[in-house]
Amino acid sequence: MSQKLLVRRAAVLGAGVMGAQIAAHLTNAGVDTVLFDLPAKEGPADGIVLKAIGNLAKLSPAPLASKSLAAAITPANYETGLEQLRDCDLVIEAIAERMDWKQDLYKKIAPFVNDTAVLASNTSGLGINALAAVLPEQLRHRFCGVHFFNPPRYMHLAELIPAETTDKAVLEGLETFLTTNLGKGVVYAKDTPNFIGNRIGVFSILSVIHHTRQFGLGFDEVDAITGPLVGRPKSATYRTSDVVGLDTMAHVIKTMADTLPQDPWHKYFQSPDWLQALIAKGALGQKAGAGIFRKVGKDIVVLDLEKQDYRPADRKAADEVVEILKIRNPAEKFAKLRGSQHPQARFLWAAFRDLFHYSAYHLADIADTARDVDLAIRWGYGWSLGPFETWQAAGWKQVAQWIADDIAAGKAMSDAPLPAWVLDGREGVHAAEGSYSPASNSVVPRSSLPVYQRQRFPDPLLGEKFDQGTTVYENDGVRMWHDGDGIAVVSFKTKMNTVSDHVLNGLQEAISIAERDFQGLVIWQQKEPFSAGADLAGALGLLQAGKVDEFDALVANFQRTSQRIKYALVPVVAAVRGLALGGGCEFQMHSARTVAHLESYIGLVEAGVGLLPAGGGLKELAVRASRAAGPGGDVFAELKKTFETVAMAKVSTSAFEAKELGLLRPTDRIVFNAYELLHVAKAEARNLAEGGYRPPLPERRIQVAGDVGIATFRMLLVNMLEGRFISPYDDEIATRIATVVSGGEVDRGSQVDEEWLLRLERKHFVELAQQEKTQARIGHMLKTGKPLRN
CATH class of the missing domain: 3.40.50.720 (NAD(P)-binding Rossmann-like Domain)
Structure with missing residues (x-):
């Protein structure tokens, strides 16, 4: 122990x-x-x-x-x-x-x-x-x-x-x-300069700098082909350097030069003239407002070494290269890159070749296993695959031969030989049983430290497969599965885990099965986000086809699903990470408990697309306000805290902030490691079940703010409208939100039931959805991913 x-x-x-x-x-x-x-x-x-x-x-x-x-x-x-x-x-x-x-x-x-x-x-x-x-x-x-x-x-x-x-x-x-x-x-990491992440990551940047010059490419051009097209962050290479700070970059390069005199690539460990010139001018990147890139008004300009000046950053990835990078089979992709005469393709092959060469040559000095190198680069630099994974996926033997050929032909950055293990006939360094360790010349499994028992699905490396559990039920929207521990898990199968008809019907079915055969149910997604909300494209299709009744039925089904989650006879626990927007937020509001990863971005964002929350979200806010106020208390004061959150379509920037915004409950749990989220959510479901869980009793006496509440919200909105903080259409949407959370045009302090509030939600949602401006907002969001302020 x-x-x-x-x-x-x-x-x-x-x-x-x-x-x-x-x-x-x-x-x-x-x-x-x-x-x-x-x-x-x-x-x-x-x-x-x-x-x-x-x-x-x-x-x-x-x-x-x-x-x-x-x-x-x-x-x-x-x-x-x-x-x-x-x-x-x-x-x-x-x-x-x-x-x-x-x-x-x-x-x-x-x-x-x-x-x-x-x-x-x-x-x-x-x-x-x-x-x-x-x-x-x-x-x-x-x-x-x-x-x-x-x-x-x-x-x-x-x-x-x-x-x-x-x-x-x-x-x-x-x-x-x-x-x-x-x-x-x-x-x-072993005790060597810059350890693993920066040793390999900074070398990769240095090789990109070297090949940028060798193939005569522009900085913007290189960023276009070293970003998402090759599974790396949008900021690619040079923009990342601007973000990190060019002075910091130069410092790390100097550390490498000072501390690694024996490295066969040592002659490349120096800041190029242009980098030194930028630093001397104080153009240190993002923090100084200028670096390799600079913003001029709305335009981005980039340093041009030929002109010794900035020019518009408009050089893109060539069509031929984009086509090669779209090839799904990595072996075919690398063969095409190596065979192409296009400077961008030749640049990419050269940069990958030298990265593979460097990583293999230094593996034994810097790390225990190839796994440590790949995970360090993925987690520290945001690449989707580490260097060894990329190489193995592309066909280890063939790529190794090409690297050896290039070294022999003097094309590689260094003539250092590839280590013998690279060429011993192996197919790669990662396998189901573990990753290669040069020290023991064997495959080493992942750590068996007890903490890793909490990770049911660790971040997988190439060649690793984790048991997916036993499927209990599946439709086009969801898959329900279990591990034999009495707790079922349901995961969505839609893009961005949006909520479609299939998801709604699948969730209702999963809850029925869980009530019958399991102690509890966890809603969990294998990948972020938790859910980006309702399937807007499907909804817009119904509206444009004039199928208002079908649209109304879809909303009613959404509300029915939320209520099914709330009143299930077994605890339903929502395991949230990443975005939980709109319907995704409403599902977790109705769960018995939410277990949220620290980086949970939760919000009722319907106002942004000209709608209001109608999956029971506003109803729940009214219920919570009534509960917090207590009999005869000031419900409006409680509502005021969350009204702005919904009317302004605010999204939390962390799980902590989601609690402050009233979108998570004080009793909800926050987890720091995303890979432990499922473990903790299952434990919560089990604890609730073991404690003799019963769902809440139906809410039949919800005290509401009524007409006085609506009028008071209107006063706030008129001020915002006159100050031009919101558009007239924003004002209409917010007024309808105020109407629903206040329980409609009834006397202040009246008591209503959940069904009353759900009907109000649905009525205003369907009315808004038929408006031209709302449909324009939805269309704009689907096309651009950005809200339209009309």
Whole structure:
């Protein structure tokens, strides 16, 4: 049994960009955190940290899951605050990347670190063993490197770098904490400069820079072919560099040049002239408003090396290359890339070839297995496949032969030979039983650490297949399955997990089966999003064909499904991650409990397409307001909190914010690791069932705000309309929303039942749907993905 790391309190040393954001994420995770920095020269001693905490609210994307959490971070400084380290169980050092500064700080804090605390350095590439050398004997076995990727809240990767003296139990305790409590994907790296992610990732960027020049391509052209077309983020290569900061890029390149003199690719570890020139001018990328790309008015311009000036960024991927990249079979795709004479295709083959060559050559030095390299690149750089997976998918032997041929012909960036294992007749490095490890020359399975038992479906590598469970029921909209543990799971099969007729009927059937044969039911999707809401295209089709009765029946069926979820005789638990919009949000509002991943973006967004929530969402808000107000209480005051959320189609930026917006309940759970979501949701369903679950009694006495509520909302809306904050059509939609949540034109304080509110919802929804402006809004959203303000 591995030792548990119990973290009651944590400290982060260094309140720079990274340190402050790590402290923010620890606080998101409910860890009481002290943030340290130097004492301020003037004003309060903790001034530097106080400023950093204040700055957290301004950063985008937001490091804090809720702005209110900033107040929970304790500020401290190294002069007067070191006593506070004594009760910290985890200390993460995140000061500037200078060996001497880090070592000096360790000497200063060592006497205050308690006997069981773990000390970790969040360095992106300095030697962990060299850092450990200055620590007192009793602290060395509790020290290691932990490298969070920026921004720490959102990037899944955390690299764990043991020193020679680090205890295995300490590493396993920290790995478990990082995985479950902070939601990370942990990869072990060896103590080599830049570890795994940045060693391979930055080399990939350097090779792209080299080949951009070699094939005479523009920066915008390269970004067009190194982004989504090859399974990488939209920001591709050069725009990513602008986002990271060109000075940061240059610093990492310099680290490689200084620390890897023996690397056969060493001559490429230098910032090109144009990069140095941009930095000298202060054009550091996004943070400076200009870098490789720059925004001029609404237009994007890009640096042109020929002209030594910016030009419109309009060079795209060539048709011939797009056609090659569309080929589904990777082996055929790579053969075409290698055979093409088009400069863009030749560029892509060369960049992949040198990446494969570099990754294979260095695998044994930097990582234990090929799996660690691929996961580090996927989680740290957002690629859909890592370098070894890409190579294996394209046909390992053939690609290896091509690389060897190019090395022999002097076409590769380096003449270093491919390692012998690459050419030993293997078909690849990943298989169902594990991934290749050069150290043991064998295939090593995934970690058996108990924390990974919580991941029913880990992030799969090429060649890995996970048992899909036993299918209980399936139609065109859903699949219901189980693992033999008494809890059934239902998953949607539609695009973006939207809600169609098949999904509605399938859910109702799944609930009936669960009531009969299972203890509980979890609504969970194998991939994000949870659900982007109703199938708008299908709905628009009915309206345009004038089938209003069928449309009305569809809405009634939606409401029936929500009510079935709420009143099921077994607990229905919604496991939410990613988008849960419109109907997706309404389903989780009706569930017995929601288990939401931290990155859940939840909202009743119907107003954006000229509609109002009619899957029981407004009815539930009225029910919750009545409950919160209590008999004879002020229902309007409760409604006011959520009205704006719906009328403005607000979407939460985290599960915490969804609670603040009233879209999640205080009792709903928040999970940090997306791969543990199903495990926790099943546990919740089982707990509810074991506790003798009964659905709520029907809501027959819902106290409503009535006509006075509607009139009061109207006053708010008139002010917004006159101030031009909303359009006249927005005003009409919002008035109808106000009418439904207030229970219609009845006396204030009247009591109504759920059926009354559902009928109101449906009436206003169907009336809005028939309006030209709403149909224009729906059409615009389907075409552009953006709301129309008409």
